[in-house]
Amino acid sequence: EEKSSAxxxxxxxxxxxxxxxxxxxxxxxxxxxxxxxHMGSLMSKQ
Amino acid sequence: KKIRTKQKHRMEASCxxxxxxxxxxxxxxxxxxxxxxxxxxxxxxxxxxxxxSAIYSQLGNAYFYLKxxxxxxxxxxxxxxxxxxxxxxxxEGKASGNLGNxxxxxxxxxxxxxxxxxxxxxxxxxxxxxxxxxxxxxxxNVFHAKGKQKLWxxxxxxxxxxxxxxxxxxxxxxxxxxxxxxxxxxxxxAAQGRAYGNLGNxHYLLGNFVEAIKFHRQRLSIAKEFxxxxxxxxxxxxxxxxxxxxxxxxxxxxxxRKTLQLSxxxxxxxxEAQACYSLGNTYTLLQQYERAVEYHLKHLYIAQELNDRxxxxxxxxxxxxxxxxLGNHKQALHFARKHLDISKEIGDRNGELTARM
Numbered sequence: 001e002e003k004s005s006a007x008x009x010x011x012x013x014x015x016x017x018x019x020x021x022x023x024x025x026x027x028x029x030x031x032x033x034x035x036x037x038h039m040g041s042l043m044s045k046q
Numbered sequence: 047k048k049i050r051t052k053q054k055h056r057m058e059a060s061c062x063x064x065x066x067x068x069x070x071x072x073x074x075x076x077x078x079x080x081x082x083x084x085x086x087x088x089x090x091x092x093x094x095x096x097x098x099s100a101i102y103s104q105l106g107n108a109y110f111y112l113k114x115x116x117x118x119x120x121x122x123x124x125x126x127x128x129x130x131x132x133x134x135x136x137x138e139g140k141a142s143g144n145l146g147n148x149x150x151x152x153x154x155x156x157x158x159x160x161x162x163x164x165x166x167x168x169x170x171x172x173x174x175x176x177x178x179x180x181x182x183x184x185x186x187n188v189f190h191a192k193g194k195q196k197l198w199x200x201x202x203x204x205x206x207x208x209x210x211x212x213x214x215x216x217x218x219x220x221x222x223x224x225x226x227x228x229x230x231x232x233x234x235x236a237a238q239g240r241a242y243g244n245l246g247n248x249h250y251l252l253g254n255f256v257e258a259i260k261f262h263r264q265r266l267s268i269a270k271e272f273x274x275x276x277x278x279x280x281x282x283x284x285x286x287x288x289x290x291x292x293x294x295x296x297x298x299x300x301x302x303r304k305t306l307q308l309s310x311x312x313x314x315x316x317x318e319a320q321a322c323y324s325l326g327n328t329y330t331l332l333q334q335y336e337r338a339v340e341y342h343l344k345h346l347y348i349a350q351e352l353n354d355r356x357x358x359x360x361x362x363x364x365x366x367x368x369x370x371x372l373g374n375h376k377q378a379l380h381f382a383r384k385h386l387d388i389s390k391e392i393g394d395r396n397g398e399l400t401a402r403m
Contacts, residue, residue: 025110
């Protein structure tokens, strides 16, 4: 394995600091909310 | 009164139907189609404010993924206001987190931290461990982006940092570490993968390349566990970059080759071009100029196909250099001229000066 100077490489590689992992966005689901509501009303009827 | 009640029910049903279709389209990755249905649902209207909050939130997310950040900001703000109005604390936390992520992308880091911190506070107050972990990850991302932006203005070499930049990046690692600790406790492997990846990226910027490699290897292992090819490709590319700075060029080529292979599998031409460029540069460092030419040419063809003039210019510049090293002055001159033309065309003053030299 070569162990030459890193100076040349840093001049050649204009890296943007690596590829980031994706952002995690919070989800508010209409269908989940609707299902919960529906289940809730069914339960209350019972 | 009966007619009005009937109309109200019809309106609610129609709004819900439109919103459910919007949700289905977004889940399938059609964000453009999804926004059309969600916006139609808003037009019809609903008196159920929790449904409206979910619609605003998903509109904000859809515009975020479409990179229309101004609109994303607008809808996440509506969602936050609504969640507060109806006293939905968890909903307020989620809206704050989404707002924070959007502000981060817009480079408004101080406001982003305030929003993400509010997400964290509410999650802790509500005993919502999953939300707490996600908020910690988001804060880490804000500090990482802030550190990276400061870095561009002041240094050329990774690791050669001003104290202020170092502090900001150190904060990012602190939050990622806290996130990692919590997601380990929760047994969330996918979230662990994300934390390892971004810890690797932060240590890379800090110049801790050995640490960076350690984290990217862990990221790679989790990506393989899940069969997540995009994450695997990312990990190989990040590993290659860190190895370059340790002077381990041969191992770097092995990783870049894996990146190239996965980019092709994923049919991602932009990443394929990037991998070819990295391979060309690494073979230049290894003084294997014929192989360097081979990969720079591949990069050039893809850049031309993608109509990426910046990439094309870079490929021509690299090819000019490689041909000089091979003693092929005719080809070197050909590519140097092409580089000069492209630099002039795209207004790249630095490129133009380099080409003239």
